[in-house]
Amino acid sequence: xxxxxxxxxxxxxxxxxxxxxxxxxxxxxxxxxxxxxxxxxxxxxxxxxxxxxxxxxxxxxxxxxxxxxxxxxxxxxxxxxxxxxxxxxxxxxxxxxxxxxxxxxxxxxxxxxxxxxxxxxxxxxxxxxxxxxxxxxxxxxxxxxxxxxxxxxxxxxxxxxxxxxxxxxxxxxxxxxxxxxxxxxxxxxxxxxxxxxxxxxxxxxxxxxxxxxxxxxxxxxxxxxxxxxxxxxxxxxxxxxxxxxxxxxx
Numbered sequence: 024x025x026x027x028x029x030x031x032x033x034x035x036x037x038x039x040x041x042x043x044x045x046x047x048x049x050x051x052x053x054x055x056x057x058x059x060x061x062x063x064x065x066x067x068x069x070x071x072x073x074x075x076x077x078x079x080x081x082x083x084x085x086x087x088x089x090x091x092x093x094x095x096x097x098x099x100x101x102x103x104x105x106x107x108x109x110x111x112x113x114x115x116x117x118x119x120x121x122x123x124x125x126x127x128x129x130x131x132x133x134x135x136x137x138x139x140x141x142x143x144x145x146x147x148x149x150x151x152x153x154x155x156x157x158x159x160x161x162x163x164x165x166x167x168x169x170x171x172x173x174x175x176x177x178x179x180x181x182x183x184x185x186x187x188x189x190x191x192x193x194x195x196x197x198x199x200x201x202x203x204x205x206x207x208x209x210x211x212x213x214x215x216x217x218x219x220x221x222x223x224x225x226x227x228x229x230x231x232x233x234x235x236x237x238x239x240x241x242x243x244x245x246x247x248x249x250x251x252x253x254x255x256x257x258x259x260x261x262x263x264x265x266x267x268x269x270x271x272x273x
Contacts (some may be wrong), residue, residue: 092129
């Protein structure tokens, strides 16, 4: 294993995240942003977050999320540009005893999440196995990693914050200032983080906040259940199956 891979491995195991600088160059960022803008402005995004807008005002197309993300066949050009398979190969090189697969968990955000700073949370998508069904499920074999490709710069006032090591903690950690790490990023940087890592965005009201999310997990029952929970959550909002929805819009 190369020294760089060992650095990634140690960071993911110990801290629960790693920041890849310049995962996409400026030209790629510009092209990806153009695809996302065209998709949202064409009213294609599945679920919008309109809580920014006062009652009676026209909803804006640049405020929401599309929870099908790279799994939407209409965004094949975006998938080809983001190349999520790179992260699969990287994870398998970093953890050579494990096989990884793309998890059904991809979102595209454009100014999504309300104003202010959201609560600390995990991206765990499995609840049934928890002792308390309202709690997140943490297990040594539940290893799904989320990738967040940032398409604009973030400084210490707007960047993602994490609690390093909290992905190994079944209990709620102490959210004291000395434990918080702020991940300043530039457009094109990618943060890879364990879905059990406590994190939050800051100041979601920042203009042109655009992120592409996708995920990979170890090939096991937990990754499959993770994807099934995401699929069921989306279908509950739709009131139909994803296949029925896509047949109607594609």
